Amino acid sequence: MTRSSFRQAIGSLALLLLLLAVVVSAEAVKHEEQHASSGPSMSLDELEAKLQTCAVVQDLNAQKLAASADSSSSSFVSRAFAVLFPGSPAVNAILATLYISGPPNFLLALCPPNIDPSSLGIMVAFAVGGLLGDTLFHLLPEIFLGEDSHDSVKLVLVEPNRNLLLGVAIMVGFMTFVAMDKGLRIATGGAGGHDHGHSHGHAHNDDSASATASGVESSDAAGVKSRKKADAAKSGVETTEVVNAAGEKEMNPSVKLGGYLNLIADFTHNITDGLAMSASFYASPTIGATTTVAVFFHEIPHEVGDFALLVQSGFSKRAAMGAQFVTALGALLGTLIGIAVQELGGNSKTAAAGAAPMGMTEGLWGTSLTWGDMLLPFTAGTFLYVGTVSVIPELLETGPNKALELRKMVQQFAAVAVGAGIMLYISWD
Incomplete structure (x- = not known):
């Protein structure tokens, strides 16, 4: 290639790049003009407010208000919840933590030291119904659809990537308990994980x-x-x-080790209960109240089973009660952590005034979610694990007496139905 042809090639390339820059600049100016003429993007809350001004939506709101006026008297459950949880989400979360941690620990004073964890089958089945009922009837609908409003219709605006991240948070919560259970089984030589302490007692x-x-x-x-x-x-x-x-x-030293490891697992589990309290109350008062009821029913057999395991591991009754009280502090720690995440990490409801406009990437991975919004699906994942993988195997255990096992199965299924029915009644009412 001669020197003149090389210069011509360089000149052509420079001209091409100059034309490309001009085209890109023109497109950018055009995009800015269109953006300025159309106005800023609206957030999800702004879109919902616009939809409420629609004539069809206003007619639906009027019909809903007329229907709710016929049944305006508050139920006993709602009045009781209003008395038990009268403050802000943070205050109510701390009160709920005290409710779920205090009474179950005081009940241990009435438990005989030789109690058999396997005798708690009916109570465990009732707790399973409560946990699964709370997860399926309250948490999951709230996570993906939001809470229904009493004075207006609820329009769900679909944000696909938002739903995907919520599903990821549910799976992370589920797998967190899988990892914790697996780690405890490895540490105890396969004696069993953190499932109310029953599997430890059965193994021994x-x-x-x-x-x-x-x-x-x-x-x-x-x-x-x-x-x-x-x-x-x-x-x-x-x-x-x-x-x-x-x-x-x-x-045996290995049995003592199992008792101490169960205390560690119990403390970790109580932290997730505290996270559940904070996440649920920041989601809505109803979700917070129902989650408190579900966790409370779950904590009674949980605490009694762990108390029996500690006694079997060589603890005196007073030492076992003291150890359970220490692990209960994990719930308070989890609640405080959850409140800090909600207040400092943001929440799509508490930060509605400063919600990021659609199309901007101020939320998690370009969605409208904040870190505070991820606590509730994480809680749902942990509840799914505790209510299924961690507890259901105990209900599936059978003995040689077929008539006795059939009677126990009917009782356990009835207890599950009662626990789930309570959650359904609270949500329906």
């Missing part, structure tokens, strides 16, 4: 029964169970207690 009882069935017997006249311990080790069976030379029972 089964180990003791297996040791007895394998023909392990004591033979030392001094009362030392050395042969029992050795034979159990050969057969892969871990006994829960041994007897020393003085005839005193000593708890």
